[in-house]
Amino acid sequence: MFKNYLIATSSALLMGMGASAYSAVELTMYYPISVGGPLTEVVDGLIKDFHAQNPDVKVNAVYSGNYDETRVRALSALRAGEPVQLSVLGALDTHDLVEQGLVEAFSDVAQDAASQEWLKSFYPALMANGTLEGKVWGIPFQRSTIVMFYNKDMFREAGLNPEQAPKTWDEMVQTAKTLTTDKRHGLMIPSTGYPYWMFQALALQNGHQLMNEEGTEVYLNDPKSVEALAFFQDLANKHKVSPSGTIEWGTLRQAFVQGQTAMMWHTTGNLTAVKNEAGFDFGVAMLPAKEKAASPTGGGNFYLFKGATAEQQRAALDFVRWMTAPERAAQWSMATGYVGVSPAAYEEPALVEYAQSFSQALVARDQLALAYPEFATYETARVRELLSNAVQAALTNGKTPQAALDEAQVAAERLLRPFK
Numbered sequence: 001m002f003k004n005y006l007i008a009t010s011s012a013l014l015m016g017m018g019a020s021a022y023s024a025v026e027l028t029m030y031y032p033i034s035v036g037g038p039l040t041e042v043v044d045g046l047i048k049d050f051h052a053q054n055p056d057v058k059v060n061a062v063y064s065g066n067y068d069e070t071r072v073r074a075l076s077a078l079r080a081g082e083p084v085q086l087s088v089l090g091a092l093d094t095h096d097l098v099e100q101g102l103v104e105a106f107s108d109v110a111q112d113a114a115s116q117e118w119l120k121s122f123y124p125a126l127m128a129n130g131t132l133e134g135k136v137w138g139i140p141f142q143r144s145t146i147v148m149f150y151n152k153d154m155f156r157e158a159g160l161n162p163e164q165a166p167k168t169w170d171e172m173v174q175t176a177k178t179l180t181t182d183k184r185h186g187l188m189i190p191s192t193g194y195p196y197w198m199f200q201a202l203a204l205q206n207g208h209q210l211m212n213e214e215g216t217e218v219y220l221n222d223p224k225s226v227e228a229l230a231f232f233q234d235l236a237n238k239h240k241v242s243p244s245g246t247i248e249w250g251t252l253r254q255a256f257v258q259g260q261t262a263m264m265w266h267t268t269g270n271l272t273a274v275k276n277e278a279g280f281d282f283g284v285a286m287l288p289a290k291e292k293a294a295s296p297t298g299g300g301n302f303y304l305f306k307g308a309t310a311e312q313q314r315a316a317l318d319f320v321r322w323m324t325a326p327e328r329a330a331q332w333s334m335a336t337g338y339v340g341v342s343p344a345a346y347e348e349p350a351l352v353e354y355a356q357s358f359s360q361a362l363v364a365r366d367q368l369a370l371a372y373p374e375f376a377t378y379e380t381a382r383v384r385e386l387l388s389n390a391v392q393a394a395l396t397n398g399k400t401p402q403a404a405l406d407e408a409q410v411a412a413e414r415l416l417r418p419f420k
Contacts, residue, residue: 025315026058030074030087032142032300033063042335050322057315066193067093067300068381078102078305085308086316088300091129092376092384094137095215097303099378099419104304105135109317118321121342128373130301132215138301139320140341141332144267145295145364145371146201148288149274152281154179154262165263165285169205169231172263172288176241179262186241188261189232193249195391196384198265200296200375202228207291210387215377216419218412220387221405229401231290233394245396253277267298268364271337275358284360286367295367296374299338339364378419383412 033039040063047059064070067090074087089097097103110119122140130138152162158178166172176186189198203210208224211217219225235242256264257277265287274282287295302320304313322328329345332338334354340346346355346365355361377383390404399407 024056024058025311026060026083027085027312027316027319028060028062028077028083030062030064030070030077030084030089032065032067032070032088032090039336042332046323046328046332050319053322054315054318057319059319071381074305075102078307083307084305085312086302086304086320088142089138089303090374090380091126091138091140091143091297091299091301092374092380093303094130094132094301095376095378096380098132098137102305103137104306104308104313105137106139106304106317106320107136109304109313115317115321118324121344122324123339123341123343123368125297125368125371125373126339126341129297129376138303139324141300141302141320141324142269142336143297143299143301143339143341144269145297145339145367146198146265146287147268147271147295147363147367148263148265148285149256149270150263150283150285151256151259152283154184154259154280155283162281162283165283166288167293168288169290173235173239173241176235176263177239180241184259185243185261187235187263187265188242188247188252188255189235189265190249190252191232191246191392191395194298194388195246195395196375196387197296197298199229199232199387199391201265201287201294202232202290204294204296204372205287205290205292206231209372210375211377213373215380216416218377218383218387218409218416220390220412221402221409226401226405228290229391229394229405232391233397233401236395237397246392269299269336269338271360271364272335273337275337275360282360284363286363286370293370295371297368297371298374333361337361337364339368377412377416379415382415386411386415 047061064073071089071093074084077084107119119136126140126143148165150165155162166175180186200210203225206224206228208222210219236244252264253270255261286293304316324341326342326344326348329340329342330348330351333340386408390408393399393404394401
């Protein structure tokens, strides 16, 4: 009922505004393309459909690399006085964007009743990173959790149940040992690109969150955190089920589809690419537990930048609402593997039918019930880099987990001191 009301209200709003409200409004949007698969074509197709329905609004998408590169390029353009009205940036960037006064709160801009209802339509787990000081600053779109991909054919060959992925750390290690041969590894977890993210998953599974909700404190060298990093290190050093050193984020999907590893942890945003590329039967499972099952959320939110005209702001808001409507969220999820950002998306007939024949599409959604906000603080980029460097130092045996996390904690506390 609400879905139909929202669509009808949105359509009426757009028709009511018409050309008088949108007199050749032009919007520039910076967009991160970093995950495999034809994402550029998908986004271009969505924008083309929006243009067909809204001929007086033109959205220019600037594809700008990964999340970090997109943030740098978008903010550089803003500071240079270039017109940038919106962007998809990392959901974990909210603290810094708000603190620097660069973005408008959606909850301030979306004042009509239908827009206020729209703000309530998303999964709460996906809203956590975009909500700060009681306001909504980021709207979820390109959102994910970490999931475990596994090769069912290899499970069968090793005498394992292909319908039963490991549910605990101990089971994962034992399964990985069974699957490891001289030609392949049993398990790979990426440790470049987003090492802090994979490590956060392990820490959460060990019963520990790495930061406070306000983003002003971190707990990187807590004993549970150190234990989680030691386990990450042990996968290669002790258990011999993973490659030593770091594992590349950008090439891990290819390693999996080429049979170099039987299991991998990766973003659900790679799901459709794996589906299209894997020449074997594969499964997708929630991440295993130590003290509890858990995954951080990840991915990108829409943000509205300050400096837009009232006309551009209205057009940008309607574009974001259009992009996150249930039918588009369902279309986006099927095309990429990212999570449909609202429960209503999974009620769309196309996604219901898709999931009936490809149940892997529902795993990341179901894991939202066990999900936590992605690691985010003030000075996010610098604090995150400290943590990522600590993780990599331990995995390459440059430092012990304790020493690496102790150093990161001291440096992070220094960066966060002004925000306490």
